[in-house]
Amino acid sequence: MIHKVLYLTVFCVLMGVPLSGQDTLSTEASGQDTLSTEATESELPIVAIMDFIQKGTYPYEITILEAQTLTNEFAAQVIQTGKVTLYDQAGMREVMDQKGFVSSECTDPKCVRELGQLLNVAFVINGNVEKVDSMFTVNAFMVDVAADSIKREKNVVHVGEVDGFITEIEILAWEILGLPPPNELLRKRDGEMAVVDPSEKTRMGALTLSAVLPGLGQLYLDNPGMGYVWMGSEIVVGVLAYMSFTRYKTAYDDMDYYFYQYTKATNPDEAREFRILSKQAELDETTAKDEVQSLIVVGAGLWVANMVHAYMTGPKPKAASASTQKTALDFVYNQKLMQPQLRFSIALD
Amino acid sequence: MRWIKAQSLLLLFVLLGCQIEVHDATYDNPFDLDANKEKGIIPPALIFSPSRVKTSVGGSATMNIFALEVSGVGGVHAQVNYDATKLSVTSVTAGSFFSSTQSPLFMYEDNNGTLDVYVSYLGPEITVSGTGGIAVVVFNAKASGEAVVRYTAESELLGSNDVPIKLNGLGQGVVNAK
DSSP states (O other): OOOOOOOOEEEEOOOOOOOOOOOOOOTTTOOOOOOOOOOOOGOOEEEOOOOOESSSEEEEEEEHHHHHHHHHHHHHHHHHOOEEEEEOHHHHHHHHHHOOOOOOOOSSSSHHHHHHHHTSSSSSEEEEEEEETEEEEEEEEEEETTTTTEEEEEEEEEEEEEHHHHHHHHHHHHHHHTTTHHHHHHHHHHTTTOOOOOOOOHHHHHHEEEEETTTTTHHHOOOOHHHHHHHHHHHHHHHHHHHHHHHHHHHHHHHHHHHHHHHHOOOHHHHHHHHHHHHHHHHHHHHHHHHHHHHHEEEHHHHHHHHHHHHHHHHOOOOTTTTTSEEEEEEEEEETTTEEEEEEEEEOO | OOHHHHHHHHHHHHHHHHHOOOOOOOOTTTTTTHHHHHHTTSSEEEEEEESSEEOOOTEEEEEEEEEEEEEEEEEEEEEEEOTTTTEEEEEEEEEEETTTOOEEEEEEEESEEEEEEEEEOOSSSSSEEEEEEEEEEEEEEEEEEEEEEOOOOOOOEEOGGGGOOOOOOEEEEEEEEE
């Protein structure tokens, strides 16, 4: 059964300056085939996704709600790419209702472009879905509003369970943007269990290695510079601590010896001499002990800092696919307010 | 995660457990003039060495009666008070301070809690100076607990021709029987 995903939109945070002139951020203008990977959040091109419409022979095997759900899955994955800013779906539907746009009727590039201009977005993605028995088909188009052309078109046919079709929809979201789908999705398509790639570098892996040996986590993260800095720092502190400990041990043994001689002294001269030596050894012992303890604290602090650094500089965990994502915090553009917003979504499936 | 927690706990344990031991010495050698000064014992003085003796009930405790930093002494009278309920005197022998070509007169008298020790050269010519043992006293511990052994004000040093020399300090000793 198709997952019933209900997005509860919570306009919780209003951020930044209202966007304008985002058409100039069109990737087409820069001559790039794929979307820029260096754009900041506010520079990302805005994409509106129209609800996929049902296609085929009436009565359709896919309901409007299911088509919308598939659109939402698709939109969620588009957000996961991180290369575009998604125009708020609910806001777009509202604008379409107000302006008389109907998804099922607005399928030609001209209508789509008009909608895009109305929404003031760089791209509009529309498409249709069809189900015949166990065969699913989806056609998607990405229209470049400024260039007034179809930038990319993708068709997917899937025979089998609906879960596999959802995976295809998720992969389609990457491909329509000209991006390579993540390995996780490709493995999912191949029927493999979602397992963690042992060669994949993780924050926890870096943290664990840095906990074992300072700098090891950074080396694991291919950051040898910082790795050797942490390792070197720890070695320096360790050597200093060892030297202090050696001094402490020597002073301790001296103290043992001189104090014993002091207690056994049977004339004032001897007693005075060994008292002085013993007191000096005692002072050395205390100083060295304080040094050792300070260096141990410094070493431990460096160790913990190295662990934190390894964790913080480790790769962020990849976002779960939309089908498994229970909650999400998305960055969308609200047409009414002319501002980007954070959208908090909860999947109720 | 469990491993990380275990390691964090280990690290914490190591840090807390890193209390490095240091000596806490008490400088109380009876020959230590500085330590004696802090106790108000200034030479010339009579002291016990060792100043603290541990023994068991029924066991013996040997204490030396010492003259500390004296000058021109021809005779000594050391009167020692002790707790007769806890200690008894087993033996008293002469120390080495007064040994020379001429044998000194040495005698003692134990009177149930008070021990008088006399050492003297016969004649005014010979005197001793410095620090040295006057007598070796062996006590027997009769009961458990600490028994204080101290010189009385009757103790005195005599110079040549029996001229008294002022004693500036009188030490004390402790026999601890368990």
